[in-house]
Amino acid sequence: MAKKAADEYLVMPYLVSVPCNFSAGPYMGRLLREMKEHKKLWGNKCPSCGRIMFPPRAVCGQCHGVEAGDWVELSDKGTIFAFDVCYYPYIDPSTGQPKAVPWARGVIQLDGGGALIHFLEPPDPDKLHPGMKVQAVWKEEGRTGEMMDILYFQPIEEDKR
Amino acid sequence: MARRVAIVGIGQTHHQAHREDVNQVEMVNEAVTAALEDAQLRIKDIDCVLHGNMELFEGVHQPDMWHVDGDGAYLKSGMRLTTGGTTGGTIACAAYNHVASGLFDTVMAVGWEKQEEGHTTTGIAAMADPLWDRRLQTGAISGMTAATMIRDFGERAGEVAAMVRIRDGENASRNPYAHLRNKVTREEVMNSYMLVHPIRLLHMCPQSNGACVLIVASEEKAGRITEKPVWVKDHVTTHMEAMLNETILMRDDLAEWASMRVCARKLYKRNGITNPVNEIDLFEMYDPMVWMEMEWADWFLLLERGGYLKLVEDGVTDRNGSFPVNPSGGVVTTNPIGATALIRVAEAALQIRGDAGEHQVDKEVKTAMASAFGGTFWTILHLLSKERP
Amino acid sequence: MGQRVGIVAVAQTKYEGSKPALRLAELAHQPVREVLEQTGLKYTEDGTGIDFSICATDDFWDAMTLSDTPIGDVTGAHHRPAEKVSQDGAQAALYATIAILSGHYDVALVVAHCKESQPASRNLITSCAFCPVCTRILGVDYLSAAALQAKRYMYKYGITREQCAKVSVKSYKNAKNNPYAQNAMALTVGDVLSSRMLAYPISTLDAYPVSDGACAMILATEEKAKRLTDKPVWVNGVGNCYDCHHLGDRDLADSDALEMAAKRAYKMAEIKNPRREIDVAEISGQYSYQELMWSEGLGFCGKGEGGKLIDSRATEMGGKLPINPSGGVLPGNPMIVAGLTRVVECVLQLKGEAGARQVAKAKTALAHGTSGPCGQLHSVLILGI
Numbered sequence: 001m002a003k004k005a006a007d008e009y010l011v012m013p014y015l016v017s018v019p020c021n022f023s024a025g026p027y028m029g030r031l032l033r034e035m036k037e038h039k040k041l042w043g044n045k046c047p048s049c050g051r052i053m054f055p056p057r058a059v060c061g062q063c064h065g066v067e068a069g070d071w072v073e074l075s076d077k078g079t080i081f082a083f084d085v086c087y088y089p090y091i092d093p094s095t096g097q098p099k100a101v102p103w104a105r106g107v108i109q110l111d112g113g114g115a116l117i118h119f120l121e122p123p124d125p126d127k128l129h130p131g132m133k134v135q136a137v138w139k140e141e142g143r144t145g146e147m148m149d150i151l152y153f154q155p156i157e158e159d160k161r
Numbered sequence: 162m163a164r165r166v167a168i169v170g171i172g173q174t175h176h177q178a179h180r181e182d183v184n185q186v187e188m189v190n191e192a193v194t195a196a197l198e199d200a201q202l203r204i205k206d207i208d209c210v211l212h213g214n215m216e217l218f219e220g221v222h223q224p225d226m227w228h229v230d231g232d233g234a235y236l237k238s239g240m241r242l243t244t245g246g247t248t249g250g251t252i253a254c255a256a257y258n259h260v261a262s263g264l265f266d267t268v269m270a271v272g273w274e275k276q277e278e279g280h281t282t283t284g285i286a287a288m289a290d291p292l293w294d295r296r297l298q299t300g301a302i303s304g305m306t307a308a309t310m311i312r313d314f315g316e317r318a319g320e321v322a323a324m325v326r327i328r329d330g331e332n333a334s335r336n337p338y339a340h341l342r343n344k345v346t347r348e349e350v351m352n353s354y355m356l357v358h359p360i361r362l363l364h365m366c367p368q369s370n371g372a373c374v375l376i377v378a379s380e381e382k383a384g385r386i387t388e389k390p391v392w393v394k395d396h397v398t399t400h401m402e403a404m405l406n407e408t409i410l411m412r413d414d415l416a417e418w419a420s421m422r423v424c425a426r427k428l429y430k431r432n433g434i435t436n437p438v439n440e441i442d443l444f445e446m447y448d449p450m451v452w453m454e455m456e457w458a459d460w461f462l463l464l465e466r467g468g469y470l471k472l473v474e475d476g477v478t479d480r481n482g483s484f485p486v487n488p489s490g491g492v493v494t495t496n497p498i499g500a501t502a503l504i505r506v507a508e509a510a511l512q513i514r515g516d517a518g519e520h521q522v523d524k525e526v527k528t529a530m531a532s533a534f535g536g537t538f539w540t541i542l543h544l545l546s547k548e549r550p
Numbered sequence: 551m552g553q554r555v556g557i558v559a560v561a562q563t564k565y566e567g568s569k570p571a572l573r574l575a576e577l578a579h580q581p582v583r584e585v586l587e588q589t590g591l592k593y594t595e596d597g598t599g600i601d602f603s604i605c606a607t608d609d610f611w612d613a614m615t616l617s618d619t620p621i622g623d624v625t626g627a628h629h630r631p632a633e634k635v636s637q638d639g640a641q642a643a644l645y646a647t648i649a650i651l652s653g654h655y656d657v658a659l660v661v662a663h664c665k666e667s668q669p670a671s672r673n674l675i676t677s678c679a680f681c682p683v684c685t686r687i688l689g690v691d692y693l694s695a696a697a698l699q700a701k702r703y704m705y706k707y708g709i710t711r712e713q714c715a716k717v718s719v720k721s722y723k724n725a726k727n728n729p730y731a732q733n734a735m736a737l738t739v740g741d742v743l744s745s746r747m748l749a750y751p752i753s754t755l756d757a758y759p760v761s762d763g764a765c766a767m768i769l770a771t772e773e774k775a776k777r778l779t780d781k782p783v784w785v786n787g788v789g790n791c792y793d794c795h796h797l798g799d800r801d802l803a804d805s806d807a808l809e810m811a812a813k814r815a816y817k818m819a820e821i822k823n824p825r826r827e828i829d830v831a832e833i834s835g836q837y838s839y840q841e842l843m844w845s846e847g848l849g850f851c852g853k854g855e856g857g858k859l860i861d862s863r864a865t866e867m868g869g870k871l872p873i874n875p876s877g878g879v880l881p882g883n884p885m886i887v888a889g890l891t892r893v894v895e896c897v898l899q900l901k902g903e904a905g906a907r908q909v910a911k912a913k914t915a916l917a918h919g920t921s922g923p924c925g926q927l928h929s930v931l932i933l934g935i
Contacts, residue, residue: 009181014682016220019670020613022291025573032292054405055293058576061402061623064593064630065579065586081411084304085358090282093217094295105297107305107407117297117405125358130312147293163653184683210792215616216609216636222678223608223637226795226922234792236810239927240645243609243636245616251633255645262651264788264818288615396654400603400632403575403619423629427595536616 017096024145027056027068036145039138041074043114052114076136077156078110083130085123108134108153119152133157165550166260167383167390168510169267170200170376176340176495178277180370185224185275186231192372192500193232193271200376200386207376208265210234211255212241213248213272214499217287218279232271232374245288246447246535247398248272249373249502253543254396256377266382272503273372281368281498288536294405302365304357305407307452311359314467318455319359321470323350325451326363326493328473332480333490335519340369340495364493365450371497373504380549391510394528394544395432399424401538409538420540421460421532428530428542429463437462438472441544442526443512444486445505447534451493458486461532461542481523488512488522502533506543513547555647556775556782557933559585560894562765565732565882568667569762574612575620578605578663581766582624589768589778591657593626600768602655603632606642606662608886610675613668625659638834639765639890640919640929646769647785647931656771662891663764664884672760672885679923685796692836692923693757697749699802699924700839704751706803707854709842711751715742716860717838718755718880724867725877727906732761732882742838756838761882765894783897786914787821787932789814795926803854808847808920808928815916816849819932824849824916828932830899830909831873832892833918838880840925841865841873844918847928867909875899875907889919893931900935 024032027044034040043052046060047069054074059065083106089098104123109115118136120128134153143149172195174180180188197204210232212225221227225234225241244251249272256270282300289295310318326345333339345363353363383390399420412418425437434440446461448454458469472478478486487493489508492501509529511517527548533541561584563569569577586592592599603625607617614620618627618634625632635642639662646658666672676692703709716739725734737755745755768778775782791814793807794800812824821827833848835841842856850871851859859865865873874880876895879888896915898904914934921927 011181012683014220014686016678018610018613018674020291020668021570021670022613022668023570023573023665024292025571025576027576028292028573055290057623058573058579059623061404061628064626064628065582065624082305082308082407084299084308084360086299086302086356087354087358088282088299088302088356090286090300091280092296093283093287094291105299107405107411109411115405115408115411117294117407119297130308147296217615220678221682222610222675223922225637225792226679226926227681229792229795229926235794236806237792238790238811238814239792240635240641240790241637242633242645244618244634254633258645258649258652258654261653262648264648264651284615287613288619290620291613398631398633399629400622400627402628403623420629536619 027058031056032145035149036143041076043072043074044068045070045072054114054116072113074114075111078108078134080128080130080132080134081107081109083120083128085125104128106153118150121152121154163261164263165380166257166377166393167380168375168393169378169383169386169390170196170202171507171510172196172199172374173338173504173507174371175338176369176371176497178340178367178369180275180277185219186228188275188370189228189271189273189372190231192374196269196374196376202376202386204233207233207267207269208238209259209268210237210239211252211268211270212239213243213252214274215243215245215248215284218281218284219275220279244535244539246498247502247533247539247541248499249504250533250541250543253375253503253506254398254541256375257393257396260377260379267376267378270375270503271372272500274497274499275370276368276497277370299357301449302357302360303407304360305410306456307359309410310452310455314470317470321455321473322364322451323347324473325454326350328479329487329491329493332488332520333494336490339490340367360450364452366492366496369495369497371500373500373507375503375507389514391513392546392550394546394550395428396541396543397424397428399540404537406537416460416466419460420538421457424540424542425461425463428544432544438484441528441530442524443488443509443522443529445489445509445531446486447492447502447505447532449492449496449534480520485522488517488520502541505531505533509545513545553772555650555769555785556772557785557897558768558770558775558778558782559588560767560897561585562730562891562894563763564730565761565763567732567760567882569665574663574665575624577665577764578621578661579624581764582659582661585766585768591768593630597656600626600657600659602649602658603627604635604642604646604658604660606635606637606639606886606890608636610678611664611886625661638919638921638929639887640893640917640931641790641921643767643890643893643931644788644790644929647788650769650771656774658769659766660769660890661764661766662887664886665762666760666884667762693752694749695797695923696837697752698797700751700837702802703839703843709857711743712739713842713857713860714756714838715739717841718742720866721874721877721880724875724907725881728876731877732759734877734881752837758836758879759882761884763884763887765887765891767894781901783900783933783935785931786934787815787819789818790927790929793926797924802924805843805847805925808844808925811928811930812848815930815932821932825871827914828871828916829912829914830875830896831871831916832876832878832895833873834879834888834892834920836879845873848916848918872909875904875909889929892917892919896933900933
């Protein structure tokens with residue numbers, strides 16, 4: 001009975017698609033350029049609290065808008081702090097397409113300072129663990145100045161649990 | 162020139178996975194009608210309508226415009242405030258502010274979401290920076306809090322996670338408005354589908370269609386409208402910087418630094434509360450998954466890490482316990498996001514009024530707290546009381 | 551009423567067709583930084599600084615869910631109260647006033663920003679404001695809806711395209727005196743009428759161009775306002791009001807909602823005769839006919855007399871009631887920001903800091919903003935010194 005009622009209701013499929021041009025601004029812009037041209041990661045420092053901010057930005061939010069200070073080159077190697085593995089193929093808002101599953105991502109503490117989130121390979125909870133040393137795998141050709149110029153991070157060596 | 166403000170009307174839809182039988186406007190109207198009926202008011206008695214949801218879920222820009230047909234805002238004052246998951250809390254704050262200002266006497270707050278009209282995780286993923294971590298989102302289903310709980314408490318964490326879900330299911334089975342009303346067993350929780358390791362389906366909130374409406378009034382008006390006004394004693398909003406969300410877990414001082422504790426400390430200080438578990442009767446908490454309740458409750462309640470696990474294990478947070486948490490069934494059983502934070506306030510108010518029917522807690526409720534969560538770990542807390550402040 | 555709310559500092563960016571060098575938060579940071587410098591205020595918890603931050607921001611325009619996230623970094627939101635009004639910026643100023651009158655906060659920072667240049671076409675955004683079931687599918691957006699309204703208004707009251715064009719001429723001329731204005735030109739009515747037609751009767755010079763920009767202000771309780779500046783501008787009256795949504799549900803030629811919003815604001819400010827008591831008005835008209843229609847709704851002239859009003863030249867600089875000495879929205883002001891810019895401009899007028907666009911001896915000003923299609927929601931603030 002309920003199904004019959006549901007069949008009577010009109011549901012209209014509709015795609016909202018808005019092409020945009022996002023400005024990178026001077027901070028993100030420099031990071032992405034350095035990634036594209038030199039395979040390097042850069043953050044910047046807050047002159048007030050001293051922390052390294054990644055991605056780099058105009059102000060330190062924790063210090064309520066103190067303008068960012070020095071640039072800091074960051075390592076592309078680090079340690080997994082935590083990770084998760086996604087099995088749920090939702091639609092990526094950047095592409096409109098369902099994401100291929102499984103995929104894994106981790107919070108990675110970079111050697112020497114700074115932290116970021118990025119994809120991890122392999123996307124298998126039995127093959128990844130917190131404390132594992134990982135290394136960025138860069139796109140060797142066709143880098144365009146975007147997050148995906150790093151394909152993913154992967155374990156540096158066999159790391160037995 | 163602050164005036165006392167009370168909740169005088171509460172309305173909700175029956176939150177469900179499928180509401181193809183109504184469009185957004187009609188769905189909102191159900192909750193508006195219910196709230197007006199609850200308050201025994203007519204739409205002409207409302208001075209102002211506040212509206213909130215998350216635009217990118219349904220793909221309607223400024224839906225408050227379309228919704229005037231359903232929420233009665235035609236020729237009325239009003240505005241739209243949207244702060245993601247905390248939206249329901251923000252419009253409750255705004256409703257209080259509007260009445261306390263003296264410019265409005267009776268204000269209606271409308272929070273809603275029709276999750277089936279969009280893609281929830283897609284909408285949430287869009288909260289991230291398009292130039293960095295938007296491709297790296299799992300939406301609200303972040304596994305890392307759970308991962309750190311398991312790291313610190315081992316198998317016990319998974320057992321308590323199941324207990325929380327069982328409790329929520331038991332409560333929701335008694336709440337006619339809840340979305341997922343079935344009781345669940347430990348085995349069902351432990352074996353449910355893995356969404357994002359280690360989050361299983363039954364650890365996580367559903368995507369619900371629903372609306373919630375709160376009517377608040379000045380002290381003078383409240384006295385004429387209802388014999389059971391629920392006083393809004395205080396509200397505190399604590400925002401956070403923009404960040405890669407999960408990196409917050411790296412902080413050594415996380416418990417003190419996260420907005421939950423900062424907000425709670427501020428609320429308690431302003432209201433002379435030193436022992437929240439003893440001095441507050443009930444907590445409707447916004448936790449999108451059981452794991453977050455397990456961690457954040459320590460922060461809210463000023464407990465040491467793991468303290469809340471014991472409260473759950475001892476049955477303290479059950480409906481008939483001494484500090485009931487989410488007697489409504491909570492967010493894990495019902496989550497129409499734009500409404501969810503408002504539902505927390507509404508459900509806390511229902512408990513104070515003694516009108517929660519089968520999901521009414523056993524103890525008398527004089528003071529209740531409701532939390533809102535959203536964004537990069539933002540928090541709003543409301544403190545409600547039976548006695549006039 | 552008890553104590554008043556005062557505006558103690560304002561700032562705005564130059565409005566431009568595109569600001570490709572700045573991210574959204576970086577854009578919002580510019581006027582925020584200025585008002586902080588003007589007042590020396592910091593973000594504190596002890597009542598000596600800013601208590602509360604409000605941003606006027608929209609998820610569609612920013613292409614981000616929770617678009618207030620990055621803005622919070624530049625508005626001191628970390629660990630503090632911050633909220634988002636996702637409508638025209640005048641609503642944010644209104645809400646700040648209400649929040650301060652409530653006693654919950656004493657000092658509020660308000661910022662509005664928008665980059666209309668970010669989406670490929672702003673019509674993609676505004677078309678999403680219409681009901682997806684019946685209206686959007688026709689390809690309606692704010693421009694085509696405005697054209698419907700313009701046509702109805704002109705038909706009902708005999709307003710001419712020439713009269714609408716005079717608004718453009720006046721606006722672009724006034725903009726020459728405004729260093730923040732996006733465009734300024736000496737136009738003739740003929741120039742406007744012969745500009746490329748967009749949606750009849752709205753031609754290119756009848757419509758505001760794509761615009762990027764931001765503005766900010768700080769509001770405070772009366773007591774604190776007097777300490778923070780020697781020229782506080784008081785918010786004497788506020789009012790807002792929604793109309794119905796479907797374009798066929800109302801006579802588009804009349805603006806009941808604006809009349810109601812204005813009435814509420816006038817009542818609170820104790821204004822009985824706006825034509826005489828308002829010295830200067832900044833009103834938001836994205837399309838030239840709107841200044842005429844909104845003038846009627848605000849009571850600056852009778853119903854249907856908007857054309858006569860512009861013909862009388864009373865609303866030009868030097869006239870009895872100058873409207874939009876800044877040039878208004880027409881030369882370029884983005885959605886979300888436009889109404890707050892009107893408040894900024896009124897404050898500058900009342901403080902005597904409007905430079906070449908100053909209206910002499912202005913003591914009472916009216917700022918107006920609008921949200922939604924065809925002026926569905928209007929916000930009015932009456933400011934005074």
